Amino acid sequence: MSELTLHTSSLFDPKQKKFLPDVSISVDQTSGNIVKVWTRKAEREIKENDIDLRGKTVIPGMVDAHTHIFLHAYQERPSLNQKRDESAAERIIRSVNHCRKALLAGFTTYRDLGSESMGDSDANVRDAIARGLMPGPRLFVATKVIASTGSYEPRTENGGDGHVCLPAGADAVDGVEEIRRAVRRRIAAGADVIKFFADYRRRIMRYPPAQQHPYIHSVKFPPANPNPDVLLFNQEEMDTIVQEARLAECPVAAHCGTINGTLCAIKAGVHTIEHAYFANEEVFDQMIKNNVVFVPTLSVCEELHPKRLEEIKAKVACAHKKGVRLACGGDTGPVPHGSNARELELMMEAGVPVEDVIEAATVGGWDACGGDLCGLRFGWFDAGTRADIVALDTDPRDDRQAFRKVNFVMKDAAVYKKDGKMVMLDE
Ligand SMILES: [Zn+2]
CATH class of the missing domain: 3.20.20.140 (Metal-dependent hydrolases)
Structure with missing residues (x-):
C-alpha cells in the first residue's frame, strides 16, 4: 500500500454543500480509494512529499x-x-x-x-x-x-x-x-x-x-x-x-x-x-x-x-x-x-x-x-470512495469560469494533472 496525502485550504463537501477549511485527505494508490479525511490541526502535519493544494478550491472529480x-x-x-x-x-x-x-x-x-x-x-x-x-x-x-x-x-x-x-x-x-x-x-x-x-x-x-x-x-x-x-x-x-x-x-x-x-x-x-x-x-x-x-x-x-x-x-x-x-x-x-x-x-x-x-x-x-x-462510490470525499480529486485555480463563488481553470486532477488516486500540466504516467 502506498499512501499519498493531500492538503487543502478550501474544499467543497458536496454532501454538506459547504466549503470547508483545512481539510487533508489520505489516498491509497494501490486500491485507488480515499483512506481518510480529516481537519488539519497544525502546519507540521504537512510533510515533504505531500501534495499541497492550499490556495486552490478543491472539489471531487x-x-x-x-x-x-x-x-x-x-x-x-x-x-x-x-x-x-x-x-x-x-x-x-x-x-x-x-x-x-x-x-x-x-x-x-x-x-x-x-x-x-x-x-x-x-x-x-x-x-x-x-x-x-x-x-x-x-x-x-x-x-x-x-x-x-x-x-x-x-x-x-x-x-x-x-x-x-x-x-x-x-x-x-x-x-x-x-x-x-x-x-x-x-x-x-x-x-x-x-x-x-x-x-x-x-x-x-x-x-x-x-x-x-x-x-x-x-x-x-x-x-x-x-x-x-x-x-x-x-x-x-x-x-x-x-x-x-x-x-x-x-x-x-x-x-x-x-x-x-x-x-x-x-x-x-x-x-x-x-x-x-x-x-x-x-x-x-x-x-x-x-x-x-x-x-x-x-x-x-x-x-x-x-x-x-x-x-x-x-x-x-x-x-x-x-x-x-x-x-x-x-x-x-x-x-x-x-x-x-x-x-x-x-x-x-x-x-x-x-x-x-x-x-x-x-x-x-x-x-x-x-x-x-x-459498483463504485465516487463524487464525494469519504473513506472508501474513489480518490477522484480536482483543484481549481479560482473559487467558483467569485469566478463563474472557475470550472475551466483546472490545476490538478487525480483519478483513482493517480495524478494526471499537476500545476495545470498533464503528468505523463509510466507505462
Ligand atoms: Zn446524447
Missing part, C-alpha cells in the same frame, strides 16, 4: 452524466456525417483524444450514452482506460441505444430492401419479446446502462425544402411542426425495457423530447430522463415522486436550439426549485470534449446556486450512474 466519446462537434466538419464518413479507426483515435481532454478538464467519470454507430466499442474503450492503456474518465457505457424500427436509425427509403445508408446507430426492436432480447443483448455486450429513445422523429424531412419522399412540388399548408417527435414505444414496451434491465440490476436512461414520452418513461420506472426540453410542472412532479434523475443537457441545447435556451433554462430553474434531482450532462461530443464545464456554467446561469451545481456535477453524477448499482 466531476461527472459528465451525458456524453458520446465517439462524436465530436458537428460544426468542426459540417459538410460530412461523422457516422458515415469517418472510419472506425479514426473515430476510435478521436475518442482517445476526447477522453484525455475530458480527464484533464477535471471530469473523472463519463456516463457515455450511446456509441453512435460504433457498435459496442465504447465498452472496449472503457476497458482500455481501466487497464491503464490511455488516460480518460471512468466510463459507464450504453453500447448501442435501443429504439424502434424506423426511428433512431438510418433512413431506408432510398436504399431498397434491407439496405441502409449509414451504419446503424441503434438496436432497433419492436414488441416485448424483441425488446427483452435486446436488453439482454446490450448487457451481454458490456452495457453499464441501458439507454432507449422514448420518442424521436419517425419519418424525417417530410416536407420541402428538406423533404425527400414522397416528392411534393409545393406545399400550401405546411404542418405547424413538419418534423415532430412522436412516441417510439408504447407503455408496455417501455415497461419491458425497465423490467428487463432491473433483472440485471442495470439502470435505464431515457431520451425524451415530448411531455408524453417523458411521462411514459417515468411511469416505466427509468432511472434518468435526458433532455426533456418540453417538460412542465407535471413532469417535474412525477420525477420527484418517482426518484428520477433529470439530466437537462443545456450545453447541447445552446449548440442546437439556441433560440429555446432561455426558455429551457427557466424550466431547469423551476425543476430545481421544486426539488428535482439534477445531474450535469452536456450531451458532450456535439459539445466539444474538454468544454464539459459549460454545463455547470449554464446551470448557474439558469439560477441554480453554485453549491447545488457542484453537487449535481459530483454526487448527482454518481446518482445518474445508478448510485450503488454502478
Whole structure:
C-alpha cells in the first residue's frame, strides 16, 4: 500500500454543500480509494512529499452524466456525417483524444450514452482506460441505444430492401419479446446502462425544402411542426425495457423530447430522463415522486436550439426549485470534449446556486450512474470512495469560469494533472 496525502485550504463537501477549511485527505494508490479525511490541526502535519493544494478550491472529480466519446462537434466538419464518413479507426483515435481532454478538464467519470454507430466499442474503450492503456474518465457505457424500427436509425427509403445508408446507430426492436432480447443483448455486450429513445422523429424531412419522399412540388399548408417527435414505444414496451434491465440490476436512461414520452418513461420506472426540453410542472412532479434523475443537457441545447435556451433554462430553474434531482450532462461530443464545464456554467446561469451545481456535477453524477448499482462510490470525499480529486485555480463563488481553470486532477488516486500540466504516467 502506498499512501499519498493531500492538503487543502478550501474544499467543497458536496454532501454538506459547504466549503470547508483545512481539510487533508489520505489516498491509497494501490486500491485507488480515499483512506481518510480529516481537519488539519497544525502546519507540521504537512510533510515533504505531500501534495499541497492550499490556495486552490478543491472539489471531487466531476461527472459528465451525458456524453458520446465517439462524436465530436458537428460544426468542426459540417459538410460530412461523422457516422458515415469517418472510419472506425479514426473515430476510435478521436475518442482517445476526447477522453484525455475530458480527464484533464477535471471530469473523472463519463456516463457515455450511446456509441453512435460504433457498435459496442465504447465498452472496449472503457476497458482500455481501466487497464491503464490511455488516460480518460471512468466510463459507464450504453453500447448501442435501443429504439424502434424506423426511428433512431438510418433512413431506408432510398436504399431498397434491407439496405441502409449509414451504419446503424441503434438496436432497433419492436414488441416485448424483441425488446427483452435486446436488453439482454446490450448487457451481454458490456452495457453499464441501458439507454432507449422514448420518442424521436419517425419519418424525417417530410416536407420541402428538406423533404425527400414522397416528392411534393409545393406545399400550401405546411404542418405547424413538419418534423415532430412522436412516441417510439408504447407503455408496455417501455415497461419491458425497465423490467428487463432491473433483472440485471442495470439502470435505464431515457431520451425524451415530448411531455408524453417523458411521462411514459417515468411511469416505466427509468432511472434518468435526458433532455426533456418540453417538460412542465407535471413532469417535474412525477420525477420527484418517482426518484428520477433529470439530466437537462443545456450545453447541447445552446449548440442546437439556441433560440429555446432561455426558455429551457427557466424550466431547469423551476425543476430545481421544486426539488428535482439534477445531474450535469452536456450531451458532450456535439459539445466539444474538454468544454464539459459549460454545463455547470449554464446551470448557474439558469439560477441554480453554485453549491447545488457542484453537487449535481459530483454526487448527482454518481446518482445518474445508478448510485450503488454502478459498483463504485465516487463524487464525494469519504473513506472508501474513489480518490477522484480536482483543484481549481479560482473559487467558483467569485469566478463563474472557475470550472475551466483546472490545476490538478487525480483519478483513482493517480495524478494526471499537476500545476495545470498533464503528468505523463509510466507505462
Ligand atoms: Zn446524447
